[in-house]
Amino acid sequence: xxxxxxxxxxxxxxxxxxxxxxxxxxxxxxxxxxxxxxxxxxxxxxxxxxxxxxxxxxxxxxxxxxxxxxxxxxxxxxxxxxxxxxxxxxxxxxxxxxxxxxxxxxxxxxxxxxxxxxxxxxxxxxxxxxxxxxxxxxxxxxxxxxxxxxxxxxxxxxxxxxxxxxxxxxxxxxxxxxxxxxxxxxxxxxxxxxxxxxxxxxxxxxxxxxxxxxxxxxxxxxxxxxxxxxxxxxxxxxxxxxxxxxxxxxxxxxxxxxxxxxxxxxxxxxxxxxxxxxxxxxxxxxxxxxxxxxxxxxxxxxxxxxxxxxxxxxxxxxxxxxxxxxx
Amino acid sequence: xxxxxxxxxxxxxxxxxxxxxxxxxxxxxxxxxxxxxxxxxxxxxxxxxxxxxxxxxxxxxxxxxxxxxxxxxxxxxxxxxxxxxxxxxxxxxxxxxxxxxxxxxxxxxxxxxxxxxxxxxxxxxxxxxxxxxxxxxxxxxxxxxxxxxxxxxxxxxxxxxxxxxxxxxxxxxxxxxxxxxxxxxxxxxxxxxxxxxxxxxxxxxxxxxxxxxxxxxxxxxxxxxxxxxxxxxxxxxxxxxxxxxxxxxxxxxxxxxxxxxxxxxxxxxxxxxxxxxxxxxxxxxxxxxxxxxxxxxxxxxxxxxxxxxxxxxxxxxxxxxxxxxxx
Numbered sequence: 001x002x003x004x005x006x007x008x009x010x011x012x013x014x015x016x017x018x019x020x021x022x023x024x025x026x027x028x029x030x031x032x033x034x035x036x037x038x039x040x041x042x043x044x045x046x047x048x049x050x051x052x053x054x055x056x057x058x059x060x061x062x063x064x065x066x067x068x069x070x071x072x073x074x075x076x077x078x079x080x081x082x083x084x085x086x087x088x089x090x091x092x093x094x095x096x097x098x099x100x101x102x103x104x105x106x107x108x109x110x111x112x113x114x115x116x117x118x119x120x121x122x123x124x125x126x127x128x129x130x131x132x133x134x135x136x137x138x139x140x141x142x143x144x145x146x147x148x149x150x151x152x153x154x155x156x157x158x159x160x161x162x163x164x165x166x167x168x169x170x171x172x173x174x175x176x177x178x179x180x181x182x183x184x185x186x187x188x189x190x191x192x193x194x195x196x197x198x199x200x201x202x203x204x205x206x207x208x209x210x211x212x213x214x215x216x217x218x219x220x221x222x223x224x225x226x227x228x229x230x231x232x233x234x235x236x237x238x239x240x241x242x243x244x245x246x247x248x249x250x251x252x253x254x255x256x257x258x259x260x261x262x263x264x265x266x267x268x269x270x271x272x273x274x275x276x277x278x279x280x281x282x283x284x285x286x287x288x289x290x291x292x293x294x295x296x297x298x299x300x301x302x303x304x305x306x307x308x309x310x311x312x313x314x315x316x317x318x319x320x321x322x323x324x325x326x327x
Numbered sequence: 328x329x330x331x332x333x334x335x336x337x338x339x340x341x342x343x344x345x346x347x348x349x350x351x352x353x354x355x356x357x358x359x360x361x362x363x364x365x366x367x368x369x370x371x372x373x374x375x376x377x378x379x380x381x382x383x384x385x386x387x388x389x390x391x392x393x394x395x396x397x398x399x400x401x402x403x404x405x406x407x408x409x410x411x412x413x414x415x416x417x418x419x420x421x422x423x424x425x426x427x428x429x430x431x432x433x434x435x436x437x438x439x440x441x442x443x444x445x446x447x448x449x450x451x452x453x454x455x456x457x458x459x460x461x462x463x464x465x466x467x468x469x470x471x472x473x474x475x476x477x478x479x480x481x482x483x484x485x486x487x488x489x490x491x492x493x494x495x496x497x498x499x500x501x502x503x504x505x506x507x508x509x510x511x512x513x514x515x516x517x518x519x520x521x522x523x524x525x526x527x528x529x530x531x532x533x534x535x536x537x538x539x540x541x542x543x544x545x546x547x548x549x550x551x552x553x554x555x556x557x558x559x560x561x562x563x564x565x566x567x568x569x570x571x572x573x574x575x576x577x578x579x580x581x582x583x584x585x586x587x588x589x590x591x592x593x594x595x596x597x598x599x600x601x602x603x604x605x606x607x608x609x610x611x612x613x614x615x616x617x618x619x620x621x622x623x624x625x626x627x628x629x630x631x632x633x634x635x636x637x638x639x640x641x642x643x644x645x646x647x648x649x650x651x652x653x654x
Binding site for chain 1: 335353356357358359360361362363364366369370371372373374375376377378380381382402403404406407409415416417418419448449450451453454455456457458460462464466467469471474476477478542543554558
């Protein structure tokens, strides 16, 4: 951090504008922020930490770091069916960080705030001798008692997923210089899917009263579905042929069929995976149409615990590594 | 982190018990937590990040790290006049951290939760190649429209501070092996004051409707009072002879009078400094009595901007470094 800028200068220059003068932020001049909400609503709150070299790459652009840090939190809000309202940012910055980096980081936060309709209301900026570390706490609102959770899956429920699965795993491979034979358009699309997750906020809200259990695909489709199953002491059967794949992912799979398990175990797609009764199919088709987000039925909730992935011939595909392990 | 423990195991073993099964935490099995509150209240939210080697020492006991991380946040809630309700913990842990360390860390959090009446409702645990980094977001509640802020000081207001000032600066010196001539009792007391800040929660709540402007002494008395003055475009005159000092601090000052500026510029006392009209003196005396927290009048708010510290003869004492600079 440039020595010419002290913490208060830094806050007023870079972070206060991100409050958009919303009342609760108190201009970031106070010890804490205020959050009020209308009667009949409750607040949803989530917190994700990202460490440079672990959750993003040191060569990532500041815009990508900003977008990722905010959006992984918004994805959690989406999975609960809530609408984003505000967030707090704790930034532990190494001495080498420049004002240019900060300017670009903050500019992307401003763009994302506009897209997802929320404001910064607080946080902390500190120095670290270690890698850049970001911790965001995001707050959303939801009608009281309506929050979607991971619990509630029932045997017989169908399993649905939004968007495509596997793009993020390919995007990371491409960023690492692998998979060179894809077209430039395909490669760019996949990289963007990794670098700029799209929280499914409108979809999450639309699933209230329809989905039985919801989570976002952050650890890997099989692992995240496993969490849903474990909570309800049920299992899941996924049909591999139903897993929605992008054109780029299909092209990659044609060249290297052994990529498939990676699609199912790699997190970071930030799609929503959820269970709902078969009778909800029509409603889900309407929601897909109104939100512009594809929804695909990929399997069924069963009594037997565990997540099983079935090949087109009914045989089981073994997924060695179910999902991302944080430790 | 021991490789035998994955993130979900870690959460259920160490962190889920800290929720005390409160409803909003959803057993820490979900993407986010829920916060509801009674009509007529709003939520106060604050976030502080602590980095090993910057905000605490690598040799600090896990209990001290836990207490410090939680209490500096609670001090912010206290300064707003709010009552703690819940918190989220983002823990970025280096590979070397042991289960024993975690057990002790969590045990202290449990103790502090009981003392300050709040529960863990969420967070994140990640690995870092850097130093242990903790980011806590604490939530409190306050009657709507009643929050105390740093703004609102008026010329003619008296300036008050809780407890004693300077102890934390001495505590750190003692932990570093300096100031050897103090008695063991004095030394222990001062070290504790540095290691275990005491958020003035009851006092903060009692100041609602009485104080015009409040903050906690985290950056240094002069610096923190400077923030209050800057917001109201006023100044402050402090009488050095009025600054409340503990027996240990007085003994240290007798031996080394040049320690005084350090008392006024070193943060970490986590006392409340506030302005109130002179007419509030009686009410404040009653509050001191009911909360058991000493309140001392130390100066006056004046029209001329800037914080001036006056010696007993009326001359100005120069404070070279007004407070802790985070960058």
